[in-house]
Amino acid sequence: MGLFFQVALDGLFNGLLYAVVAAGLSLIWGVMDVINFAHGEFLMIAMYLSYWLGFIWKIDPLVSSLAGGLFVFLVGALTYKLIISHTIGKSAMSALLATFGLSMLLKNICLNRFSPNFRLLQETALGGKTFNVGGIIVPLPQLVIGIVALALLYVVYHLVKKTRLGWAIQATAMDKEAAELMGIDTEKIYLLVFGLGGACVGIAGGLLPSYLAVHPEVGGLFSLIAFVCVAMGGFGSIPGALLASLLIGLVEAFAGFYIAPVFKYVAVFGLYLVVVMVRPRGLFGW
Amino acid sequence: MKARGKTEGKDLLWFGLLGVLAVMPLIPGPLQGSFTQHVMIQILLYACMAQAWNILGGYCGQVSFGHSVFFGIGAYGAGMAVVKYGMIPWPGAIAGALIAAAVAVAISYPCFKLKGHYFAIATFAIVEICNRLFMVWYWVGGALGLDYSFSEPGWTHFVWYESKRGYFYGALLLFILVFGVVRWIEKNRLGFYLRAVREGQETAESLGVNSTKVKLMAMAVSAFMAALCGAFFAQYNYRVDPPMVMSLDMSMKFVLITILGGLGTFYGPLLGAALLIPLQEYSRALLGGMGGGVDLIIFGLLIIVVVVYQPKGIMGIIDGIASKMKRSEEGGK
Numbered sequence: 001m002g003l004f005f006q007v008a009l010d011g012l013f014n015g016l017l018y019a020v021v022a023a024g025l026s027l028i029w030g031v032m033d034v035i036n037f038a039h040g041e042f043l044m045i046a047m048y049l050s051y052w053l054g055f056i057w058k059i060d061p062l063v064s065s066l067a068g069g070l071f072v073f074l075v076g077a078l079t080y081k082l083i084i085s086h087t088i089g090k091s092a093m094s095a096l097l098a099t100f101g102l103s104m105l106l107k108n109i110c111l112n113r114f115s116p117n118f119r120l121l122q123e124t125a126l127g128g129k130t131f132n133v134g135g136i137i138v139p140l141p142q143l144v145i146g147i148v149a150l151a152l153l154y155v156v157y158h159l160v161k162k163t164r165l166g167w168a169i170q171a172t173a174m175d176k177e178a179a180e181l182m183g184i185d186t187e188k189i190y191l192l193v194f195g196l197g198g199a200c201v202g203i204a205g206g207l208l209p210s211y212l213a214v215h216p217e218v219g220g221l222f223s224l225i226a227f228v229c230v231a232m233g234g235f236g237s238i239p240g241a242l243l244a245s246l247l248i249g250l251v252e253a254f255a256g257f258y259i260a261p262v263f264k265y266v267a268v269f270g271l272y273l274v275v276v277m278v279r280p281r282g283l284f285g286w
Numbered sequence: 287m288k289a290r291g292k293t294e295g296k297d298l299l300w301f302g303l304l305g306v307l308a309v310m311p312l313i314p315g316p317l318q319g320s321f322t323q324h325v326m327i328q329i330l331l332y333a334c335m336a337q338a339w340n341i342l343g344g345y346c347g348q349v350s351f352g353h354s355v356f357f358g359i360g361a362y363g364a365g366m367a368v369v370k371y372g373m374i375p376w377p378g379a380i381a382g383a384l385i386a387a388a389v390a391v392a393i394s395y396p397c398f399k400l401k402g403h404y405f406a407i408a409t410f411a412i413v414e415i416c417n418r419l420f421m422v423w424y425w426v427g428g429a430l431g432l433d434y435s436f437s438e439p440g441w442t443h444f445v446w447y448e449s450k451r452g453y454f455y456g457a458l459l460l461f462i463l464v465f466g467v468v469r470w471i472e473k474n475r476l477g478f479y480l481r482a483v484r485e486g487q488e489t490a491e492s493l494g495v496n497s498t499k500v501k502l503m504a505m506a507v508s509a510f511m512a513a514l515c516g517a518f519f520a521q522y523n524y525r526v527d528p529p530m531v532m533s534l535d536m537s538m539k540f541v542l543i544t545i546l547g548g549l550g551t552f553y554g555p556l557l558g559a560a561l562l563i564p565l566q567e568y569s570r571a572l573l574g575g576m577g578g579g580v581d582l583i584i585f586g587l588l589i590i591v592v593v594v595y596q597p598k599g600i601m602g603i604i605d606g607i608a609s610k611m612k613r614s615e616e617g618g619k
């Protein structure tokens with residue numbers, strides 16, 4: 001039975017990580033109806049940044065994660081300015097394809113510069129530390145990321161629901177033209193939303209190199225799983241994305257442990273197909 | 287009368303193109319090089335793949351990212367016939383194409399009710415599932431894939447070792463088949479139905495078009511063609527394994543070449559392939575010394591630029607120039 005809880009805990013930790021990646025994606029999707037295919041690569045950028053800061057200047061990922069958040073905020077804002085803003089109002093697929101191009105570009109620049117090697121930071125404040133709760137091993141880095149993820153989700157949720165900026169974001173999502181007539185600078189809102197979406201993955205990605213190795217392909221799977229979480233959770237719903245992410249983390253862990261590791265993703269993507277067949281707008285969509 | 291005259295002009299262009307392609311490997315000089323022939327074969331193959339996707343994605347407006355599954359089924363059809371049963375690849379290729387069409391219809395029937403991004407993500411999910419399942423499906427070789435052993439070169443076994451000329455004519459046949467079918471569809475009732483569904487499903491239905499049936503037909507034809515391309519791909523590489531044929535990257539190639547050339551246009555897929563494949567092959571060959579991934583960096587940049595600044599692709603640029611010339615001609619009078 002201990003093993004069962006251990007697997008469940010691992011699944012939940014992974015789910016929280018997916019949730020924070022998905023939250024940024026969900027925000028962008030909900031407000032702009034854009035799928036950012038380069039979202040996983042944003043995570044990769046933050047991981048590389050944190051890795052190199054740690055490797056060269058011995059800065060701990062706990063600190064670098066803030067730098068990661070800031071840096072990816074800028075990357076996100078820049079992506080919006082240079083690419084996404086030109087695709088608004090064109091076919092729904094154009095932003096997806098353009099960001100796919102961006103993901104290819106970023107991935108291969110890292111491949112070219114940093115080689116395909118897997119890189120993991122040694123000797124970090126959290127790395128490798130675990131503690132034991134009633135026979136279940138709790139890894140410290142995952143725990144910290146889980147807590148940070150929950151905090152970030154709360155901040156984003158609070159920001160969107162309770163602040164004036166959040167109301168402006170919601171208004172823009174509902175009806176862009178009406179929002180403009182009310183004096184909301186929608187261009188600025190879009191820029192901020194893209195930046196915020198980036199900052200979420202940036203902070204999470206900054207923490208990761210203490211237990212997850214960074215390599216150029218690391219983002220791809222995160223992107224796909226985050227799409228699935230967002231779509232399953234329902235159009236632009238952050239609590240929905242959180243629940244879907246936790247569910248997916250659990251399904252992934254149990255399928256990987258009790259069936260076979262290769263069936264992890266078969267189960268995850270299969271679950272998505274089943275859910276959208278039954279509820280074509282996701283679990284919490286309308 | 288006017289429309290007919292226009293079609294004849296188009297026919298002339300088409301047969302002229304085929305004539306040029308048919309004699310190309312016979313011209314002595316730089317076209318005889320093995321690498322050049324490899325590039326030409328790849329152009330034809332990827333043009334066919336993009337055109338197969340174009341039936342559904344371009345003419346019918348259903349953007350699928352799942353075509354590598356059908357491509358893979360075709361590749362495995364040929365591979366299984368040759369490696370597992372020691373037969374010639376032809377029956378395997380046909381069987382693969384039929385299975386791919388059947389699988390496509392079975393998968394898309396429920397998926398077509400999903401809208402927009404939900405449909406796109408569902409097609410990603412299907413690719414990932416199939417990729418993983420083929421990895422552990424030992425009957426079809428699992429992760430190791432199927433490796434061809436030596437067989438008598440020629441058309442019966444559809445393998446050549448010494449020269450690539452046979453493959454070139456094989457690819458040309460495929461090209462004639464795929465592009466021919468699309469031309470036929472374009473001119474006939476189905477083509478109009480497809481475009482009607484793309485422009486507005488509800489409007490098309492109100493005029494008596496059975497949109498589900500039309501979409502499923504487009505899907506079946508598209509998957510059948512994609513699978514034939516897959517069979518060719520397996521024969522050309524002498525092997526099949528899951529990441530090679532069934533991956534998101536492969537799926538994306540179907541989409542991106544078409545977008546680059548011009549979505550929903552007849553010559554778009556060929557133009558896209560003719561631009562992208564040489565760019566990819568030569569940059570890989572020439573810039574390979576700069577470290578891995580240079581070809582894909584260029585590819586990524588190109589996609590962004592095209593999608594952002596010229597969403598109609600190369601055909602859009604050509605149309606732009608043509609209409610400008612026409613206007614200045616009229617202005618001259």
